[in-house]
Amino acid sequence: MKAIVVTDQGAGTAGMKLAERSDPQAAINDVVVEVRASGFVPTELTWPSTWTDRQNRDRTPSIPGHELAGVVTALGYGTTGLSVGQRVFGLADWYRDGTLAEYVAIEARNLAPLPGDVDFTVGASLPISGLTAWQGLFEHGRLRPGQSVIAHGAAGAVGAMVVQLARSAGAYVIGTGRAADRQKALDLGAQEFVDLEHDALEDIGRVDLVFDLLGGDIGKRSARLVRGGGTLVSIVGPVEARPADGLAVDFVVEADRAQLSEIVQRVRDGRLRTNIGTVSTLDDAVAVFNRKVRSSGKTIIRVRGDSRRASAESR
Numbered sequence: 636m637k638a639i640v641v642t643d644q645g646a647g648t649a650g651m652k653l654a655e656r657s658d659p660q661a662a663i664n665d666v667v668v669e670v671r672a673s674g675f676v677p678t679e680l681t682w683p684s685t686w687t688d689r690q691n692r693d694r695t696p697s698i699p700g701h702e703l704a705g706v707v708t709a710l711g712y713g714t715t716g717l718s719v720g721q722r723v724f725g726l727a728d729w730y731r732d733g734t735l736a737e738y739v740a741i742e743a744r745n746l747a748p749l750p751g752d753v754d755f756t757v758g759a760s761l762p763i764s765g766l767t768a769w770q771g772l773f774e775h776g777r778l779r780p781g782q783s784v785i786a787h788g789a790a791g792a793v794g795a796m797v798v799q800l801a802r803s804a805g806a807y808v809i810g811t812g813r814a815a816d817r818q819k820a821l822d823l824g825a826q827e828f829v830d831l832e833h834d835a836l837e838d839i840g841r842v843d844l845v846f847d848l849l850g851g852d853i854g855k856r857s858a859r860l861v862r863g864g865g866t867l868v869s870i871v872g873p874v875e876a877r878p879a880d881g882l883a884v885d886f887v888v889e890a891d892r893a894q895l896s897e898i899v900q901r902v903r904d905g906r907l908r909t910n911i912g913t914v915s916t917l918d919d920a921v922a923v924f925n926r927k928v929r930s931s932g933k934t935i936i937r938v939r940g941d942s943r944r945a946s947a948e949s950r
């Protein structure tokens with residue numbers, strides 16, 4: 636099969652290559668999915684799991700990409716809950732070969748059914764950003780209606796989901812980002828916007844929940860804005876400053892079938908908008924990930940199926 640591989644940790648996206656790899660095999664409780672669309676988070680080339688296995692042994696050449704939508708083509712020993720020909724989407728294991736490939740072997744529990752009226756491109760754009768926002772707000776942040784939320788990076792992949800999910804849960808949402816992101820954040824549902832390059836973050840006052848995806852100085856200053864009993868939720872590693880009288884939580888997103896199904900249902904009924912930017916092909920993926928121009932929204936790679944194994948359906 637065709638796949639994007641990386642071997643050189645120091646090279647970043649410039650080290651990505653389109654290569655021929657052997658087809659993956661389904662292990663116990665796995666399925667093999669013919670990947671139709673794949674999502675890639677640029678920071679994954681800095682994650683240890685891209686380069687080593689769970690025993691810290693080199694696992695290169697590895698295939699990046701951890702979000703996918705596609706069609707199940709094989710079941711592993713003992714796999715239940717999914718069937719061959721089923722449309723699925725989900726989040727691939729950090730320590731296994733990923734989804735910038737024509738096929739991926741993945742545990743069935745990491746996937747949810749993708750409804751027939753949801754495009755594969757949309758399906759592949761949702762798992763990391765949607766699940767991260769959902770888990771940060773509702774599991775780790777225990778958000779309740781009427782609470783106030785700072786959604787940092789509100790126009791980005793995760794931030795756009797945080798704004799929309801928090802707002803639909805009845806929260807008061809203050810988005811942040813660059814000056815150019817203001818209108819997008821407001822359109823997504825933020826009631827206020829703070830331009831981090833020109834406005835004073837501290838003018839926001841106290842809030843119940845900060846969703847931090849920027850860290851550094853912004854993260855530290857944000858901790859001081861959490862009111863008593865509130866929570867600072869970080870997705871960029873352990874927090875450097877904790878709220879004086881609140882909780883600090885950092886976490887890494889996990890696959891969850893029920894949450895994926897909730898998220899895609901919200902997309903279907905119009906409550907959740909996707910944030911898709913460039914859509915390209917596997918052949919052009921290396922060039923797209925190495926573009927110098929900044930693009931807004933999530934980049935999705937449409938992966939063509941392998942003609943040797945026509946998929947059971949192609950909606």
Ligand SMILES: NC(=O)c1ccc[n+]([C@@H]2O[C@H](COP(=O)([O-])OP(=O)(O)OC[C@H]3O[C@@H](n4cnc5c(N)ncnc54)[C@H](OP(=O)(O)O)[C@@H]3O)[C@@H](O)[C@H]2O)c1
Binds near residue numbers: 679788848871886
């Ligand atoms: N722990 C987890 O499970 C988890 C899950 C998903 C993501 N993450 C991490 O979360 C971070 C965000 O991910 P993402 O996919 O949402 O990224 P993204 O799409 O690039 O969004 C980040 C947003 O923040 C803006 N921004 C960045 N620095 C800023 C600054 N100094 N001032 C104002 N705005 C700024 C960006 O604007 P520009 O594009 O103009 O820079 C962009 O709009 C990444 O570090 C990622 O690795 C962690």
